[in-house]
Amino acid sequence: MLTEYHIEIMFEALSDSLSPRALGTMTKANINQDRLAGQFGHDEFHFDNNAFAKTYAYIEEQRALTIAALQTQNVVSAWQAFGRMTHTEQDFYAHSNYVTLWLERFNGAALPSPDDIDPLDLDLIHSPDLRSGRTYNPFELLYFVRRIRPRVLRFLPRDSHAWMNLDAPEQGYKFDYAMRAAIKRTRIEYQKTMAGLSRELIALFAGT
Numbered sequence: 001m002l003t004e005y006h007i008e009i010m011f012e013a014l015s016d017s018l019s020p021r022a023l024g025t026m027t028k029a030n031i032n033q034d035r036l037a038g039q040f041g042h043d044e045f046h047f048d049n050n051a052f053a054k055t056y057a058y059i060e061e062q063r064a065l066t067i068a069a070l071q072t073q074n075v076v077s078a079w080q081a082f083g084r085m086t087h088t089e090q091d092f093y094a095h096s097n098y099v100t101l102w103l104e105r106f107n108g109a110a111l112p113s114p115d116d117i118d119p120l121d122l123d124l125i126h127s128p129d130l131r132s133g134r135t136y137n138p139f140e141l142l143y144f145v146r147r148i149r150p151r152v153l154r155f156l157p158r159d160s161h162a163w164m165n166l167d168a169p170e171q172g173y174k175f176d177y178a179m180r181a182a183i184k185r186t187r188i189e190y191q192k193t194m195a196g197l198s199r200e201l202i203a204l205f206a207g208t
């Protein structure tokens with residue numbers, strides 16, 4: 001997803017639960033995953049290239065870092081690890097065909113509203129049909145140069161990130177489903193990460 005949408009997702013998902021300082025620090029760490037150095041050789045940051053096992057390991061590593069940092073009162077490190085983790089989880093809906101597979105179930109029938117999307121349908125998450133976009137680097141970067149985007153798309157295969165992404169509204173109606181799924185998933189991950197922590201640590205993480 002483009003930076004502004006990661007910021008919107010964080011705000012929509014967590015502004016009721018966290019202070020501006022906490023949410024600001026984690027959101028900066030979230031969007032920093034899209035820095036140029038984070039774009040190459042880091043499939044696990046963005047759910048790219050079907051590197052699912054590596055990506056799930058990265059998510060759990062960041063969750064463990066979040067909890068360990070909180071337990072040693074290192075709240076800024078906890079916010080940053082949580083921000084990195086949520087970036088990956090949000091990109092799942094923009095970089096995989098999860099939304100497409102979910103919508104295909106309603107073939108021929110009226111589509112449900114984006115608000116109705118289930119972000120954690122286990123049948124789809126474990127489906128052999130689940131794919132994420134391949135990054136044909138360095139050419140994927142040219143996709144962002146609007147002037148030559150049509151030529152870049154003709155050059156790149158259909159399984160590329162350039163063809164598959166739901167990073168922005170111009171990708172069509174599926175983008176709204178990716179946004180709603182990412183917002184719901186971010187809330188779920190907050191609850192999951194806080195589960196089992198003391199009231200004091202949850203308050204420390206909230207930064208209130």
Ligand SMILES: [Zn+2]
Pocket residue numbers: 001033034045046087091
């Ligand atoms: Zn990303």
